[in-house]
Amino acid sequence: MAKPTTDPRLPERERRKGVSRRGLLAGGAATGAAAVPLLHGLVPHAGVHAALGEGGSPDGAASHGEASKAAHGGGNNGPSFRQGATVDHAANGFNPTEMLRDFDWGKTRRLASGRVLREWTLTATDKEIEVAPGVHYPAWVYNGRVPGPTLRAHEGDRLRIRLVNSSEHPHTIHFHGIHPAQMDGVPGIGAGLIETGEATTYEFDAEPFGLHLYHCHAGPLAEHIARGLYGAFIVDPKEGRSEADELMMMMNGFNTNFDAEGNQVYAVNTVGFHYVNEPIQVRRDDAVRIYLLNLLEFDPINSFHTHANFFNYFPTGTRLEPTEFTDTVMLGQAQRGVLEMCFRYPGHYMFHAHKTEFTELGWMGFFEVGGSAEQRSAPAAFCDLPGAA
Amino acid sequence: MEAGTRAERPSGAARERPRWPLLVVPLALIGAAIAIFAALGGPGLGERQGPPVEELAVERTVLRPGEIELSVRNTGPDAVEVSQVSVADTFVNFSADPGGEIGRLGEQQLTLDYPWQEGSPYNVSLLTSSGATIEHEIEVAVETPEADLGFFGLMALLGTYVGVIPVGLGMLFLPFVSRVPPSWVRVVLAATVGLLAFLAIDGYLEGTELGQESGGAFGGVELLFLGAGLAYLALAGLDAYLRSRRSEADAAGVGGWRLALMIAVGIGLHNLGEGLAIGSAYAVGALALGAFLVIGFAIHNTTEGIAIVAPLAADKRPSLVKLGVLGVIAGAPAILGAFLGASVTNPELSIFLLGIGVGAIIQVIVQIWPSVRDEHGRGLYPASVAGIIVGGALLYATSLLITV
Numbered sequence: 001m002a003k004p005t006t007d008p009r010l011p012e013r014e015r016r017k018g019v020s021r022r023g024l025l026a027g028g029a030a031t032g033a034a035a036v037p038l039l040h041g042l043v044p045h046a047g048v049h050a051a052l053g054e055g056g057s058p059d060g061a062a063s064h065g066e067a068s069k070a071a072h073g074g075g076n077n078g079p080s081f082r083q084g085a086t087v088d089h090a091a092n093g094f095n096p097t098e099m100l101r102d103f104d105w106g107k108t109r110r111l112a113s114g115r116v117l118r119e120w121t122l123t124a125t126d127k128e129i130e131v132a133p134g135v136h137y138p139a140w141v142y143n144g145r146v147p148g149p150t151l152r153a154h155e156g157d158r159l160r161i162r163l164v165n166s167s168e169h170p171h172t173i174h175f176h177g178i179h180p181a182q183m184d185g186v187p188g189i190g191a192g193l194i195e196t197g198e199a200t201t202y203e204f205d206a207e208p209f210g211l212h213l214y215h216c217h218a219g220p221l222a223e224h225i226a227r228g229l230y231g232a233f234i235v236d237p238k239e240g241r242s243e244a245d246e247l248m249m250m251m252n253g254f255n256t257n258f259d260a261e262g263n264q265v266y267a268v269n270t271v272g273f274h275y276v277n278e279p280i281q282v283r284r285d286d287a288v289r290i291y292l293l294n295l296l297e298f299d300p301i302n303s304f305h306t307h308a309n310f311f312n313y314f315p316t317g318t319r320l321e322p323t324e325f326t327d328t329v330m331l332g333q334a335q336r337g338v339l340e341m342c343f344r345y346p347g348h349y350m351f352h353a354h355k356t357e358f359t360e361l362g363w364m365g366f367f368e369v370g371g372s373a374e375q376r377s378a379p380a381a382f383c384d385l386p387g388a389a
Numbered sequence: 390m391e392a393g394t395r396a397e398r399p400s401g402a403a404r405e406r407p408r409w410p411l412l413v414v415p416l417a418l419i420g421a422a423i424a425i426f427a428a429l430g431g432p433g434l435g436e437r438q439g440p441p442v443e444e445l446a447v448e449r450t451v452l453r454p455g456e457i458e459l460s461v462r463n464t465g466p467d468a469v470e471v472s473q474v475s476v477a478d479t480f481v482n483f484s485a486d487p488g489g490e491i492g493r494l495g496e497q498q499l500t501l502d503y504p505w506q507e508g509s510p511y512n513v514s515l516l517t518s519s520g521a522t523i524e525h526e527i528e529v530a531v532e533t534p535e536a537d538l539g540f541f542g543l544m545a546l547l548g549t550y551v552g553v554i555p556v557g558l559g560m561l562f563l564p565f566v567s568r569v570p571p572s573w574v575r576v577v578l579a580a581t582v583g584l585l586a587f588l589a590i591d592g593y594l595e596g597t598e599l600g601q602e603s604g605g606a607f608g609g610v611e612l613l614f615l616g617a618g619l620a621y622l623a624l625a626g627l628d629a630y631l632r633s634r635r636s637e638a639d640a641a642g643v644g645g646w647r648l649a650l651m652i653a654v655g656i657g658l659h660n661l662g663e664g665l666a667i668g669s670a671y672a673v674g675a676l677a678l679g680a681f682l683v684i685g686f687a688i689h690n691t692t693e694g695i696a697i698v699a700p701l702a703a704d705k706r707p708s709l710v711k712l713g714v715l716g717v718i719a720g721a722p723a724i725l726g727a728f729l730g731a732s733v734t735n736p737e738l739s740i741f742l743l744g745i746g747v748g749a750i751i752q753v754i755v756q757i758w759p760s761v762r763d764e765h766g767r768g769l770y771p772a773s774v775a776g777i778i779v780g781g782a783l784l785y786a787t788s789l790l791i792t793v
Contacts, residue, residue: 134472256520360479
């Protein structure tokens with residue numbers, strides 16, 4: 001069961017520890033790789049940035065810009081932002097690499113009844129963010145980031161989410177899940193719209209287990225979503241899920257010219273081509289679980305495709321048996337699912353929307369699979385082909 | 390008498406005082422006022438409302454294998470920075486020269502790394518630092534010809550085919566017009582008026598169309614009127630000059646030569662615009678250099694040759710040299726136009742040159758009109774009306790052959 005704690009930062013600290021260990025391993029792999037000439041123009045340079053934990057420092061950004069110069073795309077080698085330029089993650093206040101494994105379990109305590117109460121505060125503000133190198137977007141954000149924090153609980157926990165509106169516009173938080181009408185976070189019902197300077201608390205039980213989401217439901221709805229007011233909401237089953245390297249991927253996009261016809265930049269976790277510049281570090285034969293969501297506005301569908309690999313797919317994550325063993329899924333807005341996979345071979349593996357227009361407009365990245373002596377072996381369920389076991 | 394004149398002046402002292410301060414002092418005050426206003430940033434007016442206005446005009450597109458080069462100019466009031474570029478919904482690597490933001494009226498050359506395919510249309514989208522998009526359409530991707538000797542040779546040949554030769558052929562009608570009665574000549578001149586009116590309207594329509602398309606850092610349709618006004622006034626001045634020089638000899642019928650020269654200059658300026666259209670169409674691959682097009686132009690411009698020789702009907706023996714000069718004046722500008730059009734793709738220049746053609750033609754119509762009048766001094770009589778209609782219709786029909 002959940003470990004009750006009064007320290008809201010604890011889960012994150014744990015995560016950080018994990019990352020630095022992984023980072024060290026990846027850093028070693030990167031140094032090795034750097035000595036070998038790159039065989040293919042498309043193969044990205046190892047994630048030096050993430051590995052050394054330089055999180056957006058000016059020096060880190062500059063050196064990374066150099067590294068990515070030889071790294072990706074251009075001409076027949078595929079799409080590319082202007083080479084040599086990178087997004088200033090420090091100015092944005094968030095880094096998509098860190099966001100992958102940043103699960104916020106909230107501030108927890110045990111109620112008299114024995115249930116776990118989890119509390120979060122989400123502050124809505126207006127903030128300009130850089131969604132592609134040099135391209136700024138006037139976003140509306142929860143807790144200074146897009147997507148907002150990944151809220152995570154166990155089925156049956158009591159949840160209290162306080163919304164503080166410091167934005168210049170009225171907002172709400174509407175959760176997907178099962179809860180009373182008063183807590184639904186839509187205008188005119190319950191607390192309704194939360195005006196500038198006001199606050200409210202949404203309280204309900206975490207159910208059903210699965211992968212859900214939350215977003216602002218103020219009108220115009222399309223704009224309040226497109227501006228960035230959304231996040232993942234994960235409810236684990238009571239018994240928890242098996243151990244895995246877990247990643248949250250929010251497929252989104254930005255209609256920077258506000259013409260409400262498609263988007264100019266497409267991405268996973270906000271910054272276009274981010275995981276081309278900084279491939280996601282995973283380990284060979286490790287269990288990898290991806291919480292995949294689609295919050296893309298102005299386009300009817302989105303999709304996710306992994307190269308040279310297949311995954312078990314659990315739509316909405318509400319059942320523990322996969323419905324499909326595949327390498328491509330298609331999602332409408334607010335559709336989401338859990339993916340479980342493992343990588344058998346080391347190397348760089350592309351992943352992208354198989355709506356290739358989105359791919360070439362930023363929605364593309366790489367997994368960098370590194371091996372190591374102390375590699376974990378994943379549970380059989382992850383790596384075996386269906387029917388093999 | 391002398392003393393009286395002096396007495397009438399207000400004072401002798403005032404006359405001695407230099408007049409230049411009366412000009413310089415107000416100029417200095419105006420300059421100082423503007424400088425202070427600018428230095429204080431327009432006191433009391435505050436900041437401009439709303440987001441920055443970002444405008445870029447693509448002035449030139451060059452396609453090389455695997456590469457698209459755009460010359461962009463900032464036509465808006467605020468600085469613009471091109472942060473990313475996509476071609477056909479694909480982000481591309483690019484370089485910018487000079488780098489950084491583009492100031493007002495500033496220019497930047499963007500070189501895009503993109504494997505374009507011959508014959509395909511492309512949409513280039515420039516994504517600015519504020520997220521605004523500026524779209525540029527490449528109608529048909531064709532490798533831009535290098536401006537080498539062979540290219541200039543081709544343009545010269547093209548200009549000769551569509552300009553010099555047809556005008557020369559049209560002038561072969563001179564023996565005919567010089568042997569028909571004066572009333573017939575008036576009808577031919579009336580047809581010339583109809584023909585020129587058609588060219589003026591055509592030039593005006595083309596200029597306004599271009600003016601609405603162009604980004605307009607240096608203006609749009611107003612350039613058409615500016616060019617037309619300049620050409621009209623310049624030709625009126627030239628005409629007045631020729632008249633004053635020839636006034637003595639004019640009694641005989643040398644007026645015919647003057648009129649022919651004026652018509653040749655007017656048509657020449659028009660052909661400059663025509664050559665420009667052909668050259669720029671060729672540069673962007675929108676022109677098939679087929680025999681059909683050249684034949685179309687030949688027929689079209691042959692009528693212009695008739696217009697030039699019509700006033701020479703009374704001149705019994707015009708020298709071949711003079712006729713040659715007229716033909717070159719009227720036809721050769723097509724060569725220059727083709728050069729300009731193929732090497733400098735600038736809509737503003739095209740509009741301005743089209744305007745010059747329009748103004749020149751209007752001036753020429755004004756010149757010809759007295760010669761159309763019959764013995765009763767009437768301009769519009771059945772034969773002249775028929776002539777004007779035939780002239781306009783002839784050009785309309787031949788223009789259908791040469792859609793550029």
